[in-house]
Amino acid sequence: MSIEADVLLQEAKENIEAAQNYRSELQQRLHGLNQALNQVRGSAGQTREALRGHFETLQAQVSLLLGERLAALLQEVDAVEQDSVRPLDDCQRLIEQGVGTADELLREGEAAIRCIGENDDKLGSFTKKALQIQLDSLPEVPVLVDVPCLSAQLDGSLLAALRERIACHGSVASHPPVLIEQLEERPGGVLVRWCKVDDDFTAQDYRLQFRRSAASQYEDAYIGRDSEFLVLHLDPHTDHLFRVCARGEGRTEWSPWSVPQTGYTTLAPHEWQPGSEGYILSSRRNIALRSDSPSLAGALYSSAPSCFCGQTLTFRIMAAGKPDRRDGLGVCVERMTGTESLQRNRAVCVSPKGAVFVNGKEMTNQLPAITVGSAVTFDMEVVSLLPVTNNNVNDKGSLKLRVTIGSGSREVVFDWLLDQEVDRLFFGCSFTHPGWKVLVF
Template identity: 85%
Template sequence: MSIEAEVLLQEAKENIEAAQNYRSELQQRLHGLNQALNQVRGSARQTREALRCHFEALQAQVAVLLSERLSVLLQEVDAIERDSVRPLDDCQKLVEQGVGTANELLGEGEAAIRCFGENEDKLGSFTKKALHIQLDSLPEVPVLVDVPCLSAQLDGSLLPALQQCIVGHGSVASRPPVLIEELVERAGGVLVRWGKVDDDFTVQDYRLQYRRSTASQYEDAYIGKDSEFLVLHLDPHTDHLFRVCARGEGRTEWSPWSLPQTGYTTLAPHEWHPGSEGYILSSRKNIALRSDSLSPAGVLYSSTPSCFCGQTLTFKILAAGQPDKRDSLGVCVERSSAAGSLQRQRAVCISTKGAVFVNGKEMTNQLPAITIGSAVTFDMEVVSLLPVTNNNINDKGSLKLRVTIGSGSREVVFDWLLDQGLDHLFFGCSFTHPGWKILVF
């Protein structure tokens, strides 16, 4: 084969490969377009159905309310009519009875006159009967002004008010006012961040929910004003769906949900090491309580070196005891059963009085004192990894970490030089007095 033919063959192969890649990219974009079309059409179909169901339910409820109100008013008319007619009927019966008596008396009187001269006793009996009936006594009949005249008072402003409410009832949006922006894995959980996409929507509260991808029901994780929340107690390597909505200022109803986003964590949850004297752990081993033990307690460490660079370690103070300058919260290279505090070599920590210690030396910078409700965070990043200086294959070199300790609204930043490269660190705590209760995540 000539060189020209080989070049042409190579170019043809390259063009075929480029065409295959081009087709693959187009197919991916076509798949994305189909997903977008399905989302628009599917959400439009669901929105139509939701609108129909809502307004049909409103129509039925309004019809029931109007029917019930009409029934109440008709019953009032019936009651007034019944109560007003009863005395009139009684009076009518009395008058009709009097008319009947008068007709009977008239007949007797006319008959007595016709028999006058023949039977005078009949005329005397008629006279006595007329005196007994008391022809000058008449029943009282009410005048029309004293008799009820029923009418209906119907407010003509109801329909315009209903019209105004109905015209402004409901709305259609092309997207929810709040969307999830970021899902960040944390130890045993996922940090969810969200934000508004509708600048005209004034938020009063956010609401975050989550569920396993295999579950059917969502659970509330957070309701409040913050735009991020750490969802804990999630099993590693398990997909979870997250969604968020918002409640507008002055409103009671929630907005539509955002599109569900799938998140997961590959990191096992932080756990305290069980069996340490002087400490009681929760069932999940993420909460430690300094118990009222008579013997002094040493340092309570983590079960594994689960702290590493790029992740935030947080200690949450759930209950506080008496502070002591020997107290410590922090991270260390190794566990030491002989140490009674993290204020030692190869460790960085903060005391409950706010003092920061690096390798056992107190820094001049100080953080606020720790008390109930405080949250202390540790963030670390690699500044440099110094090379091995000898031929020892076990020597991993030296590591310089930039450590940020935050407490309240303040933080301290410093470089921490370690004599060997490390992938993970232990965390720990020590308290001189009982009553301290610490959540780690």
């Protein structure tokens, strides 16, 4: 085969590979486009069903309320009518009785007049009966102004008010007012950050939910004003769905949910090392309690070097005991059995009074004192890696880490020079007196 044919063959292979890559990229974009179309159409269908259901329920409830109000007003009319007609009926019966008596008296009087000269006793009896009836006594009939005249007072502005409220009731939004902007894996959990995308929406509270699998139900993870939350106790290498919504200021209902986002963690959770004398661990081994053991407990370390550069390590004080000058919590290069304190070489720690120790030496900068509820954070990043010198095979080089320790509203930042290269660190704590309880995440 000639050189020209080889060149053409190579170009053909490259073009075939480029076409395959091009087709693969187009297929991925087509898949993304189909997902977008399904999201639009699916959410539109769900929104239609939600609108129909809501307004059908409102219509039924309004009809029920109007029917109940009409029945109550009709009952009120019936009650007023009955109370007003009762004395009038009594008066009517009395008058009708008087009319009957008068008719009877008239007949007797006319008969007595016809019998004059024949039977004068009838005339005397009639006269006597007329005197007994008291023909000058008449029942009192109420005047019309004193008799109830029922009417209905109906406020015509109700319909206008309803029309105005109904005209602005409900709304349709092309996007939820909040969305998840970042899912960051942490040891045994995922840090979820969200943001508000509707400038006209003023959020009072946020609500974060997650679902462990497609078959499970969403469960609340956080409700509050913060725009981020660390969801812990998640199984590594397992997808979880996260969604967030918000409640507007002065409102009771929650906004629509954001588009669910899938997140996971590949990092095992931080755990204290079991079997350390003087400390009691929780079932998940992420909480350590300094027991009231009479023996002097040494430092408690993590079960593995699980602190990576670029990740935040957090200690939260759940209970506090009596402080001691040897106490502290922090990170170290290796575990040293038998040590009573982290205030030693190749370790960085913070004492309960806020003093910062680097390789056993106290810094001039201090943090606030540690109390119940305090959260102490450690962030580390590699500044420089110094190479091996003098071709010594035993020389592992050295590492400079920039360490940021935060507590409360204050931070201490410094460079920590290590005599060897490490990619992970242990964490630990040491407390002399019982009562201290520390959660790590």
